[in-house]
Amino acid sequence: AQSVTQLDSQVPVFEEAPVELRCNYSSSVSVYLFWYVQYPNQGLQLLLKYLSGSTLVESINGFEAEFNKSQTSFHLRKPSVHISDTAEYFCAVSVMRVGGRAGGTSYGKLTFGQGTILTVHP
Amino acid sequence: DAGITQSPRHKVTETGTPVTLRCHQTENHRYMYWYRQDPGHGLRLIHYSYGVKDTDKGEVSDGYSVSRSKTEDFLLTLESATSSQTSVYFCAISEGGGTDTQYFGPGTRLTVL
Numbered sequence: 001a002q003s004v005t006q007l008d009s010q011v012p013v014f015e016e017a018p019v020e021l022r023c024n025y026s027s028s029v030s031v032y033l034f035w036y037v038q039y040p041n042q043g044l045q046l047l048l049k050y051l052s053g054s055t056l057v058e059s060i061n062g063f064e065a066e067f068n069k070s071q072t073s074f075h076l077r078k079p080s081v082h083i084s085d086t087a088e089y090f091c092a093v094s095v096m097r098v099g100g101r102a103g104g105t106s107y108g109k110l111t112f113g114q115g116t117i118l119t120v121h122p
Numbered sequence: 123d124a125g126i127t128q129s130p131r132h133k134v135t136e137t138g139t140p141v142t143l144r145c146h147q148t149e150n151h152r153y154m155y156w157y158r159q160d161p162g163h164g165l166r167l168i169h170y171s172y173g174v175k176d177t178d179k180g181e182v183s184d185g186y187s188v189s190r191s192k193t194e195d196f197l198l199t200l201e202s203a204t205s206s207q208t209s210v211y212f213c214a215i216s217e218g219g220g221t222d223t224q225y226f227g228p229g230t231r232l233t234v235l
Contacts, residue, residue, distance in 0.1 A: 004164075006164075009162070032220060032221055036226075042228065042229075043126075043212055043226035043227055043228050043229055044165070044212070044214075044224075044226040045225075045226065046223045046224070046225075049221075049223070051221050090164055090165065094219070094220055094221075095220070096220065108153060108170070108172065108216075108218075108219020108220055109155075109167055109170060109180065109219075110155075110165075110167065110224060111167075111181075112157075112164040112165040112166070113164050114162055114163060114164045115164045
């Protein structure tokens, strides 16, 4: 089974300050990693994902996340936040397909963390 | 935006009554999912479907059933609603599993009195 821990339930920051949202995961098999964002009263939308290759992945709106296999982490960062970044952020994992076979009955399912509410103050 | 609608968007019901939530997609995606969102728990998978009439349980499936008779519709049924099922329910779709992005609907807020 997989589990995801987001270490901070709320992160308040001032506009233009840097921010880091922390995510650690636990899994007995290799996983894909995702960050989703939920703006108020909306559904979730994908922010970025790590599948393979470069361990640093970027989104179109300035966020980046780095996969650290030894620390089983996938922290999300932004060097300068805007008011419009205020939202709840969710880290998630899904089981990697191995050798052409699905990763058992867990393949295709997302396991989410508890969420981190980022509030950007003017 | 992915074409996903959920109905109803809001519902208030009483304990013991049956409730059915509907998810409809226009993307012809193979996978469909039902999640519930509760404060402090993030999103938890209830059931998912990997094709017409092919469904499987998630981590919080007790008290819920699903059906998928057409590619575009995925129904979630609470046979006898309880107050612990008060939550926001999200449907999601993806073209395939694993690496594919899941696209989420707008959610249904269900209150069980």
